[in-house]
Amino acid sequence: MTITEKILAAHSGRDKVSAGELINAKVDLILANDITAPISITEFKKIGAGNVFDKERVAFIPDHFAPQKDIKAAEQCKMLREFSREYDLSLYFEVGRMGVEHALLPEQGLVGPGDLVIGADSHTCTYGALGAFSTGVGSTDVASAMATGECWFKVPESMKFIYYGKLNRWVSGKDLILHTIGDIGVDGALYRAMEFEGEVIRLMSMSGRLTMCNMAIEAGGKNGIIVPDDITEGYVKGRAKRAYKFYASDKDAGYVEVKEYDCSKIPLTVSCPHLPSNTKPAAELSSVSIDQVVVGSCTNGRIEDIREAAEIIKGKKVSPNTRMIVIPATQQIYLQCVKEGLAEIFVNAEAVFSTPTCGPCLGGHMGILAKGEKAIATTNRNFVGRMGDPGSEVYLSNPAVAAASAVKGRIAIPEEVI
Amino acid sequence: MILKGKVWKFGDNIDTDAIIPARYLNTSDPVELAKHVMEDADKDFPSKVKAGDLIVADSNFGCGSSREHAPIALKAAGIQAVVARSFARIFYRNAFNIGLPIFESDDASVKISQGDVIEIDADGGVIRNITKGETYTAKPIPPFMQELISAGGLIEWTRKRIKAS
Numbered sequence: 001m002t003i004t005e006k007i008l009a010a011h012s013g014r015d016k017v018s019a020g021e022l023i024n025a026k027v028d029l030i031l032a033n034d035i036t037a038p039i040s041i042t043e044f045k046k047i048g049a050g051n052v053f054d055k056e057r058v059a060f061i062p063d064h065f066a067p068q069k070d071i072k073a074a075e076q077c078k079m080l081r082e083f084s085r086e087y088d089l090s091l092y093f094e095v096g097r098m099g100v101e102h103a104l105l106p107e108q109g110l111v112g113p114g115d116l117v118i119g120a121d122s123h124t125c126t127y128g129a130l131g132a133f134s135t136g137v138g139s140t141d142v143a144s145a146m147a148t149g150e151c152w153f154k155v156p157e158s159m160k161f162i163y164y165g166k167l168n169r170w171v172s173g174k175d176l177i178l179h180t181i182g183d184i185g186v187d188g189a190l191y192r193a194m195e196f197e198g199e200v201i202r203l204m205s206m207s208g209r210l211t212m213c214n215m216a217i218e219a220g221g222k223n224g225i226i227v228p229d230d231i232t233e234g235y236v237k238g239r240a241k242r243a244y245k246f247y248a249s250d251k252d253a254g255y256v257e258v259k260e261y262d263c264s265k266i267p268l269t270v271s272c273p274h275l276p277s278n279t280k281p282a283a284e285l286s287s288v289s290i291d292q293v294v295v296g297s298c299t300n301g302r303i304e305d306i307r308e309a310a311e312i313i314k315g316k317k318v319s320p321n322t323r324m325i326v327i328p329a330t331q332q333i334y335l336q337c338v339k340e341g342l343a344e345i346f347v348n349a350e351a352v353f354s355t356p357t358c359g360p361c362l363g364g365h366m367g368i369l370a371k372g373e374k375a376i377a378t379t380n381r382n383f384v385g386r387m388g389d390p391g392s393e394v395y396l397s398n399p400a401v402a403a404a405s406a407v408k409g410r411i412a413i414p415e416e417v418i
Numbered sequence: 419m420i421l422k423g424k425v426w427k428f429g430d431n432i433d434t435d436a437i438i439p440a441r442y443l444n445t446s447d448p449v450e451l452a453k454h455v456m457e458d459a460d461k462d463f464p465s466k467v468k469a470g471d472l473i474v475a476d477s478n479f480g481c482g483s484s485r486e487h488a489p490i491a492l493k494a495a496g497i498q499a500v501v502a503r504s505f506a507r508i509f510y511r512n513a514f515n516i517g518l519p520i521f522e523s524d525d526a527s528v529k530i531s532q533g534d535v536i537e538i539d540a541d542g543g544v545i546r547n548i549t550k551g552e553t554y555t556a557k558p559i560p561p562f563m564q565e566l567i568s569a570g571g572l573i574e575w576t577r578k579r580i581k582a583s
Binding site: 022035043065073120136137138140141143148152186217220222275364368384 | 575
């Protein structure tokens with residue numbers, strides 16, 4: 001069996017499961033945010049279950065339109081707060097304690113290897129980096145699981161992605177996943193598990209792994225997953241709030257497809273409007289002028305990402321024709337940025353340094369684009385209207401390319417500014 | 419169940435930001451959401467769509483965000499059903515969970531044109547194109563999904579299970 005099949009089998013009380021089977025499995029953690037939880041709450045109350053299945057395993061995280069951007073958003077956040085109080089949920093994260101959900105939960109040790117996690121947010125697939133099975137579902141799925149602690153799944157077929165060779169300077173997990181999506185397309189892994197492995201993955205930091213698994217959904221994947229190893233152990237040790245278990249794929253595990261990538265041939269990669277699969281080498285896009293740069297999100301808002309952007313922009317200024325918005329994904333990362341002097345680097349560079357929020361990634365607040373404007377962002381989607389007006393455009397990149405582009409006021413690679 | 423209506427045709431990779439842009443997600447009120455349905459794919463769509471209309475699209479319909487607001491907005495705008503070559507998986511779950519009928523069919527996706535009137539026999543999985551006089555087959559709905567439909571959606575299904583246990 002693959003690691004995905006083993007985790008699903010273990011959570012459905014079975015010795016074995018196979019791709020295509022429908023199973024009912026126990027979940028270790030359920031999450032929802034200020035956009036998706038209101039529907040979950042309304043639907044949960046219709047079930048008449050009395051209580052949630054486990055008040056320590058339902059996480060409500062107001063992060064999308066929080067700090068509350070307008071009255072309606074404040075009403076939605078209030079629903080989460082009141083429900084969390086009424087049902088005594090231990091994992092409610094108020095503004096000031098919250099962060100971007102998929103950065104916050106791994107950081108706080110609330111998800112771990114071997115877990116089965118569902119979330120009413122498509123980027124729930126992020127935790128596969130820890131060797132967990134985690135996937136995005138809808139609000140109603142969450143409502144049902146809040147009552148029963150279970151969720152139905154179709155066991156996905158698995159696709160294997162092997163990365164070998166030497167990474168080029170500044171090329172990171174973001175570039176690998178953008179390159180992969182560019183190769184297989186936005187439905188190239190539809191309904192499938194994407195298992196990432198190879199020498200490059202084995203050497204990759206947890207931050208890079210989280211970035212890669214985060215974007216599995218952008219290829220249509222059900223989950224992204226990496227077999228846990230010493231790097232995983234180093235990350236979860238001292239952090240994990242619950243017992244965890246390492247699973248590995250068997251040598252004879254079945255894969256519907258295996259893709260191999262020589263990383264020495266993968267350049268700094270940018271996804272052009274309006275699909276993540278529309279990839280080009282960053283070096284070929286120097287004629288694209290940029291109005292706004294965003295560094296942050298569940299994809300690239302971790303401390304390693306912010307450090308990388310800071311390294312590029314230190315001692316320089318954001319181009320007068322451009323604005324730059326830096327958003328650490330959690331309060332802990334924010335504080336770390338302050339301690340390390342990164343916040344000062346960005347403010348001196350005349351960039352905005354913001355409190356955690358998903359904000360601009362989904363065109364919510366904190367940096368919305370006007371018609372005709374172009375942004376380069378370390379986020380995960382560049383659909384029409386994603387960051388604002390339907391006539392605006394979003395390019396996706398890693399933090400180093402984003403920071404270099406802020407300095408130049410156009411898409412640029414780090415070598416141009418360092 | 420027979421679903422008959424006029425078709426609005428869309429291409430592939432219609433994402434949930436196109437179905438209902440995130441800028442309107444500070445509410446989950448179906449009526450409010452319906453006012454902006456498909457706006458970023460066709461800005462006049464909310465004023466053109468009529469109750470009983472159907473959507474036919476190419477592959478990967480509903481890709482992107484997990485927002486259930488997408489099928490909710492389509493349903494509230496009066497869209498009876500969506501036919502596509504394929505659906506993104508979270509949208510697929512959400513549609514069944516909230517009771518928006520969806521059908522997968524390569525043939526229907528290719529051959530049906532904008533404005534055609536079609537009739538779907540939901541139980542038999544047969545799609546008739548009345549305008550063109552053609553018939554297409556939809557992929558069978560898996561038994562579990564049929565169970566969800568007959569229960570009246572996931573919430574009713576869960577409610578009955580809890581009651582029975």
